[in-house]
Amino acid sequence: MVHIKRIQEEGADIIAVIGEIDASSSIELDLAIAKSVGEGFRKILIDCTALEYISSAGLGVFMSYIEELKDKNIPMVLFGMKEKVANTFSILGLADLLYIKQNKQEAKTLANELSV
Amino acid sequence: MSYQYNIGCSLNNLKGIREFVRHSLKHEGVPEVEMSAIVLALDEMCSNLMIHAHHCNPDHLLELHIDTPSKGKLIFEIIDDGSVFDINEFLEPELDNLIHQKRKGGLGIRLVKAIMDNVEYLRRDNKNVCRLTKEIKP
Numbered sequence: 001m002v003h004i005k006r007i008q009e010e011g012a013d014i015i016a017v018i019g020e021i022d023a024s025s026s027i028e029l030d031l032a033i034a035k036s037v038g039e040g041f042r043k044i045l046i047d048c049t050a051l052e053y054i055s056s057a058g059l060g061v062f063m064s065y066i067e068e069l070k071d072k073n074i075p076m077v078l079f080g081m082k083e084k085v086a087n088t089f090s091i092l093g094l095a096d097l098l099y100i101k102q103n104k105q106e107a108k109t110l111a112n113e114l115s116v
Numbered sequence: 117m118s119y120q121y122n123i124g125c126s127l128n129n130l131k132g133i134r135e136f137v138r139h140s141l142k143h144e145g146v147p148e149v150e151m152s153a154i155v156l157a158l159d160e161m162c163s164n165l166m167i168h169a170h171h172c173n174p175d176h177l178l179e180l181h182i183d184t185p186s187k188g189k190l191i192f193e194i195i196d197d198g199s200v201f202d203i204n205e206f207l208e209p210e211l212d213n214l215i216h217q218k219r220k221g222g223l224g225i226r227l228v229k230a231i232m233d234n235v236e237y238l239r240r241d242n243k244n245v246c247r248l249t250k251e252i253k254p
Contacts, residue, residue, distance in 0.1 A: 001131070020134075023163040024127035053134070053152070055159050056224035063223070066215045084152035091153070091230045092223060097211065 001025060004032045012111055013041035014104075018050040021058030030061045033076075037065075042074055043111040047104065049080035054088055062098055075099065075114035079107035119182040123162070125170035133162050133180060137192075140182045144190070146252055154190070154250060157231040160224035161194055161203075161246065169198030188252040197243050203228060203235060 002025040003018040013036040021029055036044050046062075062078070069076050077099040081089070089095050099114070101107040119140040123129045137155045146154065162178060170176040179195040208229075209222040228235060232248045239245070 020131065022127070022130045022134075022159060023167070024130055053156075055130075055156055055163070056222075056227055057163070059223050060214075063211075063214055084149050087149050087153060088156060088227070091227055093211065097215065 002028050004028055006032065006036065008041075010108065011041075012043035012045050012108060013039070014045045014047055016047035016050065020053040021051070021061075022053070022055045023057040026055075026057035026061050029058055030064075033061065033065055037068070037072070037074065043115055044069070044074060044076040045104065045107045045111060046076065046078040047080055048078055048082075048085060051081065051085050054085055059088065059092065059094060063094070066097060073115070075111045077101055077107040077111045077114075079104055117184050121180045123178050123180065124174040125166040125172055125176040125178060126174040127163060127166060127172060129174075130159050130163055134159055136180065137182065141184075141190070144184055144188075144252070146190075150252060153231045157228045157248065157250075158192060158194075160228050161248065164201060164203070164224055165194060165196060165198065165246075168201045169196065188254060190250045190252065192248040192250075194246045194248075195240075195243050200237060200244050202237050204237075 001019050002021050005016040007014050015032050015036060017029060065076060079101045080103060099110055101110055121136040123133060134155045137158050138151065141151060165178060166172055176198065181193040183191040185191065203225045206225055208226050214222055232250050234249045236247050237244065238247065
């Protein structure tokens with residue numbers, strides 16, 4: 001089960017993903033990002049601090065937004081991943097395709113730089 | 117040791133599969149990051165079968181077997197009687213194509229092949245057996 005919370009800080013929409021994302025729950029993540037884009041946020045941060053698990057269904061959601069967000073010039077930065085979660089991204093080489101930072105401050109800084 | 121778990125083909129049961137794998141391997145000395153990768157590979161294989169071979173029909177069953185014949189050697193078998201979904205015959209899409217086509221699938225197979233040492237398919241008692249093997253290096 002996954003639980004998703006959204007908070008707004010300094011013009012960025014922060015989507016906190018809590019729990020586990022698999023094929024049964026990846027739709028929740030998809031909807032949250034779609035909502036954020038639909039509401040017109042110019043910066044999206046994904047808080048992975050409490051993300052315990054992600055399968056390819058969840059990774060696929062992030063992948064599917066890469067092009068759209070690039071076209072719309074909306075940076076999406078993930079942060080706070082536990083090692084076991086980060087490992088899943090790096091097995092596939094997604095760490096090179098997505099913006100991933102250690103903590104919220106670094107993620108905000110990068111999002112600000114990218115959105116200029 | 118041998119462990120067995122039977123599950124209906126509902127994606128809501130994936131969590132149970134992950135817990136079963138973790139529980140079965142908890143005394144095998146598998147490091148945490150490797151354990152998470154193994155759990156992920158089994159989740160991917162079972163969800164693929166549930167979706168592609170069984171159309172998420174919860175009345176269809178998968179049998180998951182785990183064998184640990186010797187220290188560090190792990191054998192997983194997923195047994196079902198649906199159509200065979202052989203990941204070795206599936207051409208992995210390039211990551212660039214996935215991004216371009218905004219496809220959400222196709223990554224799972226890549227993960228399984230990267231995590232497991234071997235994936236093979238056999239027939240036993242008129243059923244499909246997908247066998248995954250993994251050796252944990254000391």
